[in-house]
Amino acid sequence: MKNNSKYWIVTDLDGTLMDENYDISPAKKTLNMLSELSIPVIPCTSKTASEVRHFRNENGLTDPFIVENGAAIYGCYDKSYSEWELILGKSYTQLKTILFSISKRVNYHLTPLNDLSKNQIYELTGLSDKGIIRALDRCWSVPFLNPPDDIFEKVKLICDSYNVHIFKGNRMSHLLSSESHKGKAVNKLKVYLKNNDVKIIALGDSQNDLPLLEYADIPIVIPGKNGPNKYLQNGIDNGSFRLANAPHAEGWSNSVEDVINNFKDL
């Protein structure tokens, strides 16, 4: 980790750097450029630590990473494979108990991803066998099947009484402690690395990225093939967020290069 970096790229993965087939190839050139410029690329995702370790190995990333929607942060000590860990959230077991209580109150069974069969998870995610094992290695958040919109609205209303919040993703929703979200995690990482002046360039595509985009110095929304997520539209309309000019890795790449080429504006 280049600890004196003036800028961090903090990025969501699913739907942002990756398309629905988990492809990031249009961003490879930009990732190489960032590495040459010693600009850290910090994944900030709903994925598990196991999934992100695999992703980092495959793509040559070495900087810290934020997992389970901001509930935990990991990084490697210099010149070592041993990791440090910061925890913001509640444990998986505590959260699963809360999910069951909420299910009872809204009279609708909210089904945790980890309770599905391997086949059902494959249908939902398209992940391989090993990918499924990594995705189920949850410690600090509970992903569950998206309920119908009217149930989701009811669930959101009672979350506060359990000190949790819920984010709706493209494939599933996530329950996590209200002590943790992506913005709080980036702030904690800044403090931990004693780099309070670093500028955050953040990229995201969904509701769970809203706290990250609101925290960032340069927030960039990556649209899907049908345009930006409805929860991020307001920030685009009022000029708080930039909107990438293409979906997924291509839009990611164009936006990051645009920012880097205009560093004098930061």
Ligand SMILES: [Mg+2]
């Ligand atoms: Mg996403």
